[in-house]
Each structure stands twice: as structure tokens, then as C-alpha cells.
Amino acid sequence: MALAQGQEPKAILIKNIKLIDGTGGPVLKERSVLVENGVFRMIGHSSDFQALKDVTIVDGKGKTMIPGLVGVHNHLHIPGFPFIGEVASKLYLASGVTTIQTCGAASAKREIALAKKIAAGEAIGPEIIPSxxxxxxxxxxxxxxxxxxxxxxxxxxxxxxxxxxxxxxxxxxxxxxxxxxxxxxxxxxxxxxxxxxxxxxxxxxxxxxxxxxxxxxxxxxxxxxxxxxxxxxxxxxxxxxxxxxxxxxxxxxxxxxxxxxxxxxxxxxxxxxxxxxxxxxxxxxxxxxxxxxxxxxxxxxxxxxxxxxxxxxxxxxxxxxxxxxxxxxxxxxxxxxxxxxxxxxxxxxxxxxxxxxxxxxxxxxxxxxxxxxxxxxxGRSDIGTIEPGKRADFVILDGDLELDPKVIEKTEKVYSNGKPYDPEVILESLKGKYGE
The missing domain is CATH 3.20.20.140 (Metal-dependent hydrolases)
Incomplete structure (x- = not known):
């Protein structure tokens, strides 16, 4: 079943994927990950998920799953441009960055307002921890x-x-x-x-x-x-x-x-x-x-x-x-x-x-x-790793990141709070807009 941009399915099963869970522990091969209502529910082998119904299936064969990136020096301004939040927030999300700490604001009120819009579902982007x-x-x-x-x-x-x-x-x-x-x-x-x-x-x-x-x-x-x-x-x-x-x-x-x-x-x-x-x-x-x-x-x-x-x-x-x-x-x-x-x-x-x-x-x-x-x-315990009970922020990369580091650039799909986003669609909408 195809999902619209940002449409949250009730349940997703990512099957047979290589998993780097962010804990620092070993790579987990041919794992399946169940996400329900925006939360990681279960991680195991395919045989552990036989009786599931009404689940969106994602084939992970040949791909790598990592947690959503947590960027902690990720401004919404650059020199000469005191606020680029509308474009920057989408660029972060398209790259698999699902949470940002802005680490100093040039336009603090606009930054706070954007954070609230994203949290309310009125705009797309990572969770913004405002400064x-x-x-x-x-x-x-x-x-x-x-x-x-x-x-x-x-x-x-x-x-x-x-x-x-x-x-x-x-x-x-x-x-x-x-x-x-x-x-x-x-x-x-x-x-x-x-x-x-x-x-x-x-x-x-x-x-x-x-x-x-x-x-x-x-x-x-x-x-x-x-x-x-x-x-x-x-x-x-x-x-x-x-x-x-x-x-x-x-x-x-x-x-x-x-x-x-x-x-x-x-x-x-x-x-x-x-x-x-x-x-x-x-x-x-x-x-x-x-x-x-x-x-x-x-x-x-x-x-x-x-x-x-x-x-x-x-x-x-x-x-x-x-x-x-x-x-x-x-x-x-x-x-x-x-x-x-x-x-x-x-x-x-x-x-x-x-x-x-x-x-x-x-x-x-x-x-x-x-x-x-x-x-x-x-100081957050609900994000940062792929473990049962944590918020389902994750990235699917097209290829084997363990064998080829450049696969980090091949962001196939980004999930923020369990909602899927297509990076190509986001980037297409931003062409020529950075630094206008």
C-alpha cells in the first residue's frame, strides 16, 4: 500500500533489513522492525511476525536502517540570512535529520513559531529544539x-x-x-x-x-x-x-x-x-x-x-x-x-x-x-536509537552502509514519528530556493 507524504500508517513492518540501531552495538542482519502508532514495537527475525494483519510491508532487502539523525548544532540561519527556517527545516528532514537543536538563534521568535507549526503538523521538518x-x-x-x-x-x-x-x-x-x-x-x-x-x-x-x-x-x-x-x-x-x-x-x-x-x-x-x-x-x-x-x-x-x-x-x-x-x-x-x-x-x-x-x-x-x-x-530518552518503546524516527538507506560509507548519501525514505517522507519529493520542491 502506497502512503502519501507524511501520512501515518497504523502499522509498518520493515522486513529483512540490515539494522544499525544507534546504541553502538553490533550490526543486526536480516532484521524486521514493527512500528505501530509512531513507536517502535518489536524488533526480531521475520519468523517472529507471522500473524500480523493490516500492516504496511516495506521490503528492506539490500538496504540499511539507521535512527533518525539528531543534529545538535543545526541552525535555521546562515551568515547574511537571519532566518531560512522554511527551507532549512525541509533540507534537514530530506537528509534524515529528524531532530535538531538549533544552538543559537538569529531570529528566535520565528524559530519558536516554526517549531510549533511542525509539532502541530502544519509544516514538515524535524522536531526543532529552539534556542x-x-x-x-x-x-x-x-x-x-x-x-x-x-x-x-x-x-x-x-x-x-x-x-x-x-x-x-x-x-x-x-x-x-x-x-x-x-x-x-x-x-x-x-x-x-x-x-x-x-x-x-x-x-x-x-x-x-x-x-x-x-x-x-x-x-x-x-x-x-x-x-x-x-x-x-x-x-x-x-x-x-x-x-x-x-x-x-x-x-x-x-x-x-x-x-x-x-x-x-x-x-x-x-x-x-x-x-x-x-x-x-x-x-x-x-x-x-x-x-x-x-x-x-x-x-x-x-x-x-x-x-x-x-x-x-x-x-x-x-x-x-x-x-x-x-x-x-x-x-x-x-x-x-x-x-x-x-x-x-x-x-x-x-x-x-x-x-x-x-x-x-x-x-x-x-x-x-x-x-x-x-x-x-x-537529555532525551525517547529518540536516538531503534529500540522498542522509542519514537519511530528512522531512515532507510538504499544500500549497505557497513560495506560502503557513501550509502549515507542514498536516503531512500525518512520516517519521522512513524510518518514516511520521500526525500526526492522534498528536494524537488526546494530547487533554487536556498539563499534567495
């Missing part, structure tokens, strides 16, 4: 919230909590005393706090109780030379010279893990800064508005940048190593696209998977990072 506006400090971006005093800051947080935000993001210039207030007031109101840090070190923020830190090694200020306490200052030569096996690095990683501070990997956007790695795939080009494509072509046509390329390529490997070591020590490493440049929402999430493999993670570990660990960062 408040960025909070920074003196000398920071004037478009962000710059606290005047404690009363102002606490009132601001209370206002956005009442509007429906779930996360607050602090930015590079936040003063330590104000970060403490943000964390305190947020936690009183069951909000979580993450940060793109500079003025405050990872160690300091972790000890204050921050829930997560973004971008990993690329924004570690702990090792800066000539850094002044509480200010975004000092040199960044640590990125190129620090001994990654040193006791100082090991101690920092241990502290983050011990304190339960999650880290978010954003490899695809950093890759886009490396001249030799800049590329635009055909599908992305089709989605981009003409002027947006032209801007990227201008970037590609810049003079030879061999020196910049060598420096950034080396840094990229060190960023990867930091994340790999954090994960191996038991840290909660999650992932998000941080869309920008020529890296599109959703498309960049899938690119993250391939970059995590390049960093040394296995296929099972990469899926675990992009699904279960995203849910752990969010």
Missing part, C-alpha cells in the same frame, strides 16, 4: 544579547524561557561572572546551556556546570599563550603546536568526561575553510539560488592558497584527534552541521558522517555519535 538569542559580552557582536547587569541577564533568560526556548548559547566574549549567572538561571528553569567559548576556558566552563561546548579543539582557549583571564585574547599557536598526547590535554579531556560536559563536533563546516577541500556537489548546486552559487564560484577562483591549505589541513587532523580521544575516554561526543558557506543543512550532516570515519571512528561509532549521543546531549 534563545546568543549571549555574549563586552566587545562582542552588538546583534547579540550583551548583559548590562545580573538583573538584566536573569530577566532576559526568564523572558525567553517563557517564550519556549530550551537552550541558551553563550558566545566568545561572555564574561565568567555572567556565564555563572546564565547557567544558574537556565538550570532553575530546566534549560540547558552550551557555548562557543574563548573568554572562558573549557575547564572553567565545565567546572561551572555548562551542559555542552561547541566546535571542540578549534575553540579551546585553555592553551592560548598570553591569555588574559576572562577575556577573549591571546594567540592560537596551540592549534598547530600543542602535543596532543600531553598530560595537559589528557587532563582536560578527563575533566570534561568526569563532569559530563558534552562536546559537539562540527567537522563539515571546518572542512569548508580548507581551500583544497572546498567542493559543491551537484545536489547542493541544484538547491542553491543562482546568486548563492556565484558567490561560491568566486571563492573557488581565488589565487593559490597552498600555505593556508597546509595549515588548515593540519589543524583539521588535530581537531579530529581531539574528538576521537574524547569519545574513546567515554565522553558524550555529538555532531551538527553548523551550516554556512557552501555546506547546506542536512547535506552537511551526512558529510559529517564521512568525516567522522576519516577521523578514525567506525561506522557504528559514527552513527552512535550522530544519533544516541545527540539525544544524550539533549
Amino acid at each position: 534563545g538569542p546568543y549571549i555574549t559580552g563586552k566587545g562582542g557582536n552588538p546583534n547579540m544579547i550583551i548583559p548590562q547587569n545580573e538583573i538584566h541577564l536573569r530577566d532576559t533568560i526568564r523572558f525567553w524561557a517563557n517564550q519556549g526556548v530550551k537552550w541558551l548559547k553563550v558566545y566568545r566574549n561572555i564574561e565568567p561572572e555572567f556565564l555563572k549567572i546564565v547557567i544558574d538561571e537556565a538550570h532553575k528553569r530546566n534549560l540547558k546551556v552550551t557555548g562557543h567559548l574563548c573568554s572562558v576556558t573549557f575547564k572553567e566552563a565545565s567546572e561551572m556546570g555548562i551542559d555542552a561546548i561547541e566546535h571542540g579543539f578549534n575553540s579551546v582557549s585553555y592553551f592560548r599563550s598570553n591569555k588574559k583571564t576572562g577575556t577573549c585574547s591571546g594567540t592560537r599557536e596551540y592549534i598547530d603546536t600543542l602535543d596532543m598526547q600531553s598530560k595537559e590535554v589528557d587532563d582536560l579531556l578527563h575533566r570534561l568526561v568526569k563532569n559530563g560536559t558534552a562536546l559537539t563536533s562540527t567537522l563539515s563546516i571546518y572542512e569548508a575553510s580548507i581551500p583544497s577541500r572546498r567542493f559543491i556537489d551537484e545536489r547542493s548546486a541544484e538547491i542553491m539560488a543562482a546568486s548563492f552559487r556565484e558567490d561560491f564560484q568566486h571563492l573557488k577562483d581565488q589565487p593559490d592558497q597552498k600555505e593556508i591549505n597546509a595549515i588548515r589541513e593540519k589543524r583539521f587532523k588535530r581537531i579530529m584527534e581531539f574528538e576521537y580521544r574524547f569519545y574513546q575516554k567515554g565522553g558524550i561526543l555529538s555532531a551538527g552541521v553548523d551550516a554556512g558557506r557552501h555546506v547546506l543543512p542536512g547535506f552537511g550532516d551526512k558529510r559529517n558522517f564521512l568525516l567522522l570515519l576519516e577521523a578514525g571512528f567506525t561506522t557504528l561509532e559514527a552513527i552512535n555519535i550522530m544519533t544516541k549521543n545527540g539525544a544524550l546531549k539533549l
